[in-house]
Amino acid sequence: MNLPKPINKKYLSLQEKFYNFFVTITGISIFNWEFLKQVFIPPYEIGEIKKHMTELGVKTFPIVSIMGIIIGLVLAMQSFPVFKRFGATDFLPGTVALSVVRELGPVLTALIFAGRVSSGIGAELGSMRVTEQIDAMEVAAINPFKYLVVTRVIATTMILPILTIYVVFLSILGGYLGVIINDIMSFEYYKNAVLGTIEFGDLIPGIAKTFVFGYIVGMVGAFKGFTTEGGTEGVGKASTTSVVMASLLILLIDTVLVKVTIWLWPTV
């Protein structure tokens, strides 16, 4: 796999920045193509994928748990006075649930996941690159792309939907806390209101797009790490640019996916 090399110096002219931008776009496209070529070829490295899924899940579990509860709690607390003004507090559980299921849950979990995981993959592979560990695999006839990149990208793609479902569940519980801080409402009533509002069609697009976000997180981190240059400074750069690039891509692609979702499921 021959990737184009960006201009690597401290101060870049506008022209050079443009050049590097297109080099990155080309590089990540080639990287994606390589992934698609290798993902279906054995060995499938199932053990390695499982290991990464466990590690990534455990790593992000505490932070997404806190975030999940807070999203629902804050959303309910913020919305309550407005709903009360219009005498529509009965609609609050359904509104919280819909917001969390369709948009806030998937996007915020993906952004937190990008911050925690994309940077981690970027730094890990980056330090393996600068300390010649990736070269060591290559000269031992071990495919480093398959072993390091493909396994991580599959793991992030698979684990993010699971984390999102967990976050959505916690957010809805957090929403109940936000409601009962302000008003009296039985959990049974809240639960029925939520279940009565959410339809299966609401769940599908929200969860489906997290597969895309998970892929972006893994792919960007792996690309930045795998192509690291310039010693420890390069590792730091790979780590930070992974987060920025993954977060931006998540937001941009989410915009497109919202439009696609409305087009595919017009009644949703």
Next chain:
Amino acid sequence: MVMADGVIIKIENLTKSFGKNIIFNNISLDVKAGENLVVFGRSGTGKSVLLKCIIGLMKPDSGKIFIYDKNITSLSLKELNVLRKRTGFLFQGAALYDSMTVRENLEFTLRRVRGLKDDVEPKLIETLEHVSLVDAIDKMPSELSGGMRKRIGLARSIITDPEIMFYDEPTTGLDPITSKEISELILELQIKLKMTSIVVTHDLICAKIIADRAIFLKDSKISYEGKIENLTDSEDPFLKNFFSTEIIKSSGDINV
């Protein structure tokens, strides 16, 4: 298959540059089976680049590199990997996989390269005995000293029984005693396992211990080639300067 005159590695008119910086300009070189070739040169003259071109980690601009009778510059990755399985490479910083223990480093390489499924423990112990570090088997690379890392790196390279070994500055950053021990170990392994080696080094003591022949890279060319004694005893002002500084530095007679 070994080529004519017992040549195992043949480089023909190799040219490599990075931008405007020409590293090699049309160099040619033969290495015979069982030979220990030492590559000298000042920093930045492309010694490590030469090794990386031979093993296919870098593509030369032009020229041919034959290992056995295969031109590696025109091989597919699959074919190149078949050749790579017959070689070993010791990196300057040892390049141990730092998320794995010593055992896992060795086992991972052995299983992947040789495709072994059965118990490999006896082979691991035997290889670690070669480098006198059986006790370190369950240690993480971060728990090892520089010398130990080099030894484990060496163990990982030889565990697959390579026929050709490449050493990139095997003694750099080590104290003189450890560096001498590593050099003697390389020689011992070469004799015991009948390997062909290319060793990139600045360390004259290391070179004197292991070299059958030495080359000197200068001005993008192989400027000198021959027995190590011929290089060190040369009246050429450049070589005299290069080697005398090394000897004075090594013996610590004066501060350079």
